[in-house]
Amino acid sequence: xxxxxxxxxxxxxxxxxxxxxRCTQDMRHNAMYWYRQDLGLGxxxxxxxNTAGTTGKGEVPDGYSVSRANTDDFPLTLASAVPxxxxxxxxxxxVDSGGADTQYFGPGTRLTVL
Amino acid sequence: QKEVEQDPGPLSxxxxxxxxxxxxxxxxxFQYFMWYRQYSRKGPExxxxxxxxxxxxxxxxxxxVDKSSKYISLFIRDSQxxxxxxxxxxxxxxxxxxxxxxxxxxxxxxxxxVHP
Numbered sequence: 001x002x003x004x005x006x007x008x009x010x011x012x013x014x015x016x017x018x019x020x021x022r023c024t025q026d027m028r029h030n031a032m033y034w035y036r037q038d039l040g041l042g043x044x045x046x047x048x049x050n051t052a053g054t055t056g057k058g059e060v061p062d063g064y065s066v067s068r069a070n071t072d073d074f075p076l077t078l079a080s081a082v083p084x085x086x087x088x089x090x091x092x093x094x095v096d097s098g099g100a101d102t103q104y105f106g107p108g109t110r111l112t113v114l
Numbered sequence: 115q116k117e118v119e120q121d122p123g124p125l126s127x128x129x130x131x132x133x134x135x136x137x138x139x140x141x142x143x144f145q146y147f148m149w150y151r152q153y154s155r156k157g158p159e160x161x162x163x164x165x166x167x168x169x170x171x172x173x174x175x176x177x178x179v180d181k182s183s184k185y186i187s188l189f190i191r192d193s194q195x196x197x198x199x200x201x202x203x204x205x206x207x208x209x210x211x212x213x214x215x216x217x218x219x220x221x222x223x224x225x226x227x228v229h230p
Binding site for chain 2 (some may be wrong): 002025030033040041042043044045048056058059090092094096097098099100101102103104105106107108
């Protein structure tokens with residue numbers, strides 16, 4: 001089944017721990033994105049990658065890092081988690097990064113940092 | 115102040131009603147405008163996108179953009195219980211080279227419930 005998968009589905013994490021959220025797409029899309037969704041704030045872009053081997057910072061990149069070693073995978077790492085990183089994280093992809101390119105979203109990872 | 119403002123609702127309407135969802139924005143450089151629908155505990159999915167001022171219709175959905183007022187709307191005709199979801203407006207601008215880098219700016223989302 002074509003689409004985006006994210007893992008884990010949910011996670012409770014102690015503050016200070018390192019955590020990697022996984023994202024894989026099988027649509028051969030060039031561009032991939034990580035968003036966080038918080039009540040009252042909508043979706044905010046954390047990092048993006050327009051093609052394998054390149055990444056860029058979004059609106060709220062602090063405390064997060066990404067890598068794009070190949071087309072399909074775009075992991076998001078929290079080096080030392082803090083409670084303010086409690087959120088729902090969505091990975092998305094699009095064919096390219098033009099203005100009209102549709103972004104397809106994964107099912108999300110619910111992360112709680114205590 | 116956020117670049118994109120959207121009334122979070124919640125909005126509750128009876129089946130068959132016409133629903134109007136709205137967003138205002140402050141950055142006149144935004145060029146592409148989108149509406150996403152998000153069901154509970156799911157990822158958002160694109161409903162419609164528009165590029166220019168005016169109306170775009172797709173079945174029961176009409177997207178309207180007024181760039182002079184920096185205002186966009188989504189109308190749902192003959193609303194159904196299956197339309198119950200959170201609706202998010204999103205927009206992006208183009209940088210040099212014609213790319214947006216995929217940088218969407220979202221509104222806060224409006225929670226809609228259509229009751230039978």
